[in-house]
Amino acid sequence: MELRISRVALDEILSAAAASPGAEICGLLFGRTSARGVVVTGLRPCANVAANPRDSFEVDPAALIAAHRAARAGGPALVGHYHSHPGGSPDPSARDAAAAEPGGYWIIAGGGTLRAWYADGRQADGRGRFRAVTIVEADNR
Incomplete structure (x- = not known):
């Protein structure tokens, strides 16, 4: 399983995370499914409205509602989100x-690097409910 995403988008996530060392950043991933996983065609930074953004995140509910409404109206599909772990790992x-x-799909930034995950609901690999996903750089943005 893979997540295809442009270098520009990856750098945007890394830059936002580096610019916010004291609080988790977060945003939405838009795209389409492919035979191998998902192609990310866009991302949208969102406000982190968590009570304690130092060690948690909550995407602004208004942004989520707007993304779902736009998708139902023919806009890009919401395929996941990204966030950071300031001072932590991308796990x-x-x-x-x-x-x-x-x-x-989740992209997590931590320690200056990114990792992608798919929330599959199983607990088999010791990573909670996630399966590691390969990030493939693509010119798709």
Whole structure:
């Protein structure tokens, strides 16, 4: 399983994470499914409205509602989201696992690097409800 995404989008996520060392950043991923996974065609930074953004994130509900409405009206599909772990690793945390709904892709920035995950709802690999996904740079943005 892979997540195809442009270098420009990856750099945008890394830059936003680096610019916010004291709080998690977050945003939405838009795209389409392919035979191998998902092609990310766009991303949208969002406000982190979590009560404690230092170690958690919550995408602004208004942004989520707007994304779902736009998709229903023929806009790009919401395929997942991204967030950062300031001072941490790009691996899902216990909090991430508790919040993950099956079927979405996650990109996590941590330690100056990115990793992609698919929330599949299983607990088999010790990473909570996530399966690692290969990031493939693509010119798709």
